[in-house]
Amino acid sequence: MTTLQTVFAKAKADNRAALVGYLPAGFPSKDGAIAAATALVEAGCDVIEIGLPYSDPLMDGPTIQDAVHRSLTNGTRIADVMRTVEGVAATGAATLVMTYWNPIDRYGAERFARDLAAAGGVGTITPDLTPEESAEWLEASAGAGIDTVFLVAPSSTEARIQAVADCCTGFVYAASLMGVTGARETVNVAAEDLVKRTRAHTDLPICVGLGVGTGAQAAEVASYADGVIVGSAFIRRMLDAPDEAAGRASIGELAREMAQAVRTRA
């Protein structure tokens, strides 16, 4: 199993940023999600985030909402998410689950952490779990030996950045902008400042997400961050593709461009 620590140490040694790809489980189909994530790994993604589809994704923009809605309509359950993690982890990529808190809460924190570890998952990203409510999850994750990733935002005060960083073990997720997920024309200038501020509070790697959709943007972010997170841009291509195979080819092409870009660090 490849850990986050291995991934970021290796990227650092290569003087490049890591490429992190996001796809929801069950989209475009249960097996199709594993195949799509595998295509991302083959094209150069170092880390894969598997999204756990949730009925009320309040920090996601229209692209991810659409994919998640289709996934839930396909009948995706947590067992399917774990199977997806297992399939993707088998490719050798470090595989995380990104999920809103309620599905873990309902499933049972300890049970979720244990099952995720057993499936080969290396950790979670929990975008609506605040440091104040995190105690149970931190304990369960530590018990199962998986990493935790929380988010900082441009609006975060120094005290909040410290509190969030203290909850993280894998990396810190820096949300590049005030807003929801989705590709944007430009990456917000606030992102670089946020990464700089966060570095003062932690030695953990810092990855930037929200709004990264092109190779040029990835190269720009890679110049100051340890990892570049891409989600909606991949999903958009899959939604626009005539079939799953074409979708895989299309995201593979974008991922290759991004993998090149994080090595360029423009």
Add this chain to the structure above:
Amino acid sequence: MANDGSILTAADLAGNGVHGDDPDARGKFGVFGGRYVPEALIPALDEVAAVYAKAKADDGFLREYDHLLRTYAGRPTTLTDVPRFSEQAGGARVVLKREDLTHTGAHKINNVIGQALLTKRLGKKRVIAETGAGQHGVATATAAALLGLECVIYMGAVDCERQALNVARMKLLGATVVPVHNGSQTLKDAINEAFRDWVTNVDTTHYLFGTVAGPHPFPEIVRDFARIIGVEARRQMLELTGRLPDAVCAAVGGGSNAIGIFHAFLGDEDVRLHGYEAAGHGLTSGEHALTLTAGSIGVLHGSRTYVLQDDEGQTIESHSISAGLDYPGVGPEHAWLKDSGRATYHGVTDDQAMAAFSLLARTEGIIPAIESAHALAGALELGRELGPEATILVNLSGRGDKDMGTAMKYFNL
């Protein structure tokens, strides 16, 4: 403030300290409440909490709020004895708190005026809000027009169609109405979309939340602004009957009208507090909004509370003939009142509510909101149980004009 004839004091507005019932520093009522939101929103929630804490201790703020409640909203609202209706309630004396007589026809006006004033104190010029049936949207658009704020209302596309009249009212009041096409295209999806707007525009915008749910400090702020209902009613009951009521009844969707009337009675241990949720087509049909009576503990819309959810934490869509009660979550303070046993919660079916709706119209000449009719149906049953010596206070939270389309269909009028 009482000496200049005002109806509000700082103690009236907020927690009176009698019952120790304000949430803790993390916004928790026992294990319920808190904040489960993207980190980007935390500073905004902190700012709202800080500005509100200052405002509620500020005489100038209270004076302005009080003035608008009296001269604009039409407070204090009266109590009405309903003897002909009471005959059907086992002869118990039923007394209505007439929130239906406020401007815009429902208790929602109390909260929106308070939060619109707060918006100005926050230095923001734009408010957004979610709405189900359109009542909170209309109330928000009203307060925004009054105070010169830009107003955007998120409303499920399905609800927009069902409530075209309210969409027109909001537009007439100068608001922009955005139909939400995601998910079930109803209230919960409108809330999701309003949060997405807020996280994007938080520098300029206040989210004028419509009920006692959501992340801290909304459950506390909305409760405090609804609290005037119970403060007045308690005083008025003592004047009218010489004693406190045996029971207080209110409908519960998100729970703002119920917490509003319950709160002033929390310290009166002999006063029973009864909340009535929408049982829709009945518990076994699966088509209901019985969040407290049949839901389970989880997290929805930023708060830990009772939720209608499946075994993996996915939200289950609710159903009620009353759009205002058609919500799969509930305010965390109600969850806490339920678990502590201070209040009890029951289900009222669509049919029971519509029977009470019709009964009040025929016996008293008052057409209630279908939401409020759930509390009336509860009072009918409770009166039969408590007997003719009992006095029951019911929060008539709104008027039924908005429900005529539903009533015409239901009764073949």
